[in-house]
Amino acid sequence: MPQHTSHRPVCRDCDGFPVVAITAGTRHPDGTRTTLRVTCPGCNGTGHTTPAAVLARAGR
Template identity: 70%
Template sequence: MPQHAPNLPLCRDCDGFPVVAITTGTRHTDGSRALLRVLCRACQGTGHNRPAALARTGR
């Protein structure tokens, strides 16, 4: 049976992967790596495009 995904368009900038972790090369005292978590600027970490605002034209 197919799984149903939400019918929301994916962000063009991040392709639905809005959060990335970048290693800094340094380590904490317990040996784990120090990471920077960065959000996509276009979708603010949601992974989806925001719906366009409706604009009325004419009368």
């Protein structure tokens, strides 16, 4: 049976890919690459944004 998901808008900054791994170009002593994990500053790593109407009501 299909699962129902709520319709939440995808973040416009990251297009739904909130966390990425970037190689630094250097290697560890065992030969693996050094990577940096970076999260999207627009959605704080969730991949979704809050609708504007909810933000307007939260400020009251």
